[in-house]
Amino acid sequence: MSEFIQHTINGLSLGSIYALVALGYTMVFGVLQLINFAHGDLFMMGAFIGFYFIRLIHFFFGHDSSSLSSPSGVLFSMTVIVVSMLGTALLGMVMERLAYRPLRKSPRINLLITAIGVSLFLEYGGQLLFGASPEFFPTILSKQAIALPGGVILDSTQVLIFSTAVVLMLLLHFLVFKTQFGRSMRAISHSLEHASLIGINVNKVIMITFMISSALAGAAGVMYSISYPKIDPLMGLLPGLKAFVAAVLGGIGNIKGALLGATLLGLAETYVAGYISSSYRDALAFLVLIVVLLLRPSGILGSKKIEKV
């Protein structure tokens, strides 16, 4: 039983990272009907921005390993996450402005191909800039085991990851459902034309959507690197694809669906790794994708929409 609880905790922690990335996929899809394949690479860029920021701080202020434990470690981790979010938001804005906005009136397939191009550009540009060999993401928060009754162990980084993810999701929820920006975004996801007809500055809303979704991916990148500290320019590939699967599983375009899909995928992955074999954990995501596409293409919470041709 305690083993099961342990796996569940690990799964939720992993799922919350996937969720942050999946939310970005779903938001961008919502406003542009675009699967932004470069989204996983923003996750990678987030990790690298965090990495260099930490390096910079260590260079100027020295590296004091006694400060790793909370609360200053927590504070520093938060700062790193925020800096990465700002960096990736800026990157997302540039990406939208240069690559996607000129194609606003082109067929959707052009956008999709461009997204693949942007993804490759970031991956191989990253190799040029950061080097192809993996870097070790510095430890910024010492892992403290918190023993729970029943032999379940809660890791302090997991607590940080999970609570940060929850806070970000609550902020996002507020933004999407309680503000004029959120209403505009949802209006655009229904019809871009009608949205601009009633006076919504569509380009501005799309740009902000890109910035927010990129920032979430950036945060996820740092959080992922805190628990799996090996980072390289291609690291965004697999988590990016898995988050995409999570978004499809929940119903792409649906924000609650992204959360649900990511949580389910994170859990399923840790259960498979724990009870069967960890070599199957990556295969599982794609098995899920195939099954969803066969049985319920619109996803768990997705609504059926007739494709307009």
Next chain:
Amino acid sequence: MKVKVNKLTIKDLSVNYGNVDALKSIDLQLPPSQIVALIGANGAGKTTTLKAVSGFLDFKGTIHHNGKNIRGKAPHELVANGLIHCPEGRGIFPNLTVYENLQLGVSGRQEALQCFKENLDHALELFPRLKQRLQQMAGTLSGGEQQMLALSRSLIAMPDVLLLDEPSLGLAPQIVKLIFEIIVKINKESKVSVLLVEQNAKQALKISDYAYVLEAGVVSLHGKAAHLLEDDRVRKIYLGEGEVTRTSRN
């Protein structure tokens, strides 16, 4: 003689979709505080005219709003200047609540944002049925209620010029009557100039000051609405018989 600036002045407007000419050199004027109807059969170019006015289409010719050329303006900039378009099929957002739809009505209008509450109350006075439905998803409303919502949303934006595209489409006769009454009321009370596109020509002419008849992208006839009501050719159009409708299919 005092020269009044028209709310809308359309000169020599042409629009084409690829090789198809949708509008061929149209002239149209909307004087202040009037209702001008634009009638004609399906595909005559009525909606195209409105879309050009609200900045959605590339066009040849000129369109002036309050004496200002609108060329090159984005749709949301035109809304900011008070050119409010209530589209065919209502253009409401079914995935948002009724209240949220109304809130979005002021998205681009600073002056409307400031008196949202008053305008909301006023709109709900006109359409009391919406009052109980504010927290409901707009997609669950009936067709008539959706049209009421679309109209209220346009009103909340405090239009200077209201472009109405087929407000009677697909509605029961008593609802159509109500909608038209309210259009007149808006026009009389708030001095809003209305460009009304309608297939329901008879109803539209009854409430309009002036009217234009579009046929296959050309203004075939225009004049005082009361005169057009008596016109033989107009009768043919809305009775759906005779050569007039046949030529407009090309």
